[in-house]
Amino acid sequence: MDQVKTGAFIAELRKEKGLTQKEVAEKLGVADKTVSKWETGRGLPEVSLMMPLCEVLGITVNELLSGEKISADKYVDKAEEHLYELQTLKANADRRLLSIEIVLGVLSIIILLSLTMIASYLQMEDWLRIVIIVFAFAVSITGVGFALKIEQVAGYYVCAKCGHKYVPTFKQVFWAAHCGRTRHMKCPNCKERSWQKKVVE
């Protein structure tokens, strides 16, 4: 993918349609600066914005990523190439998310332990102890909730029985027995329960 070429292509099509950067930004719910960033090749649109942007410009995602209109005979080759590149982008984003999960999990535990210690050993009024403990639990439960949400959506789980890769529901991830990120869940493909590993690609 060539960001500069894609950027110039976005600018060209936008002008053909008689739209300003501001109008495109409004249609997509992003800042004007973001559109300008794409057009000058300083960044690609996020994957979730690619389809809406293509709709505004009247092109396909395949063409957006090529930075030009694609003839029918080259279409499949280009699509495969881009699919691979998008998968790599997603895998990198997922890896970043999963490292955030670790930070969140560790922080939640530290906050819970340190506040519980403070509430247990320091001299203070009883009501204050209760407030601190309730606060500590609320913060750590929220932290762990976000961490679990990340684990659910980043990457995939692989069924140990049939090798099927999938994204489970939050409920499944929440209730599953786990050892690190490996969770015991039912595979939607073969319906068997197994210990499923987390993968990003």
Ligand SMILES: [Zn+2]
């Ligand atoms: Zn399976």
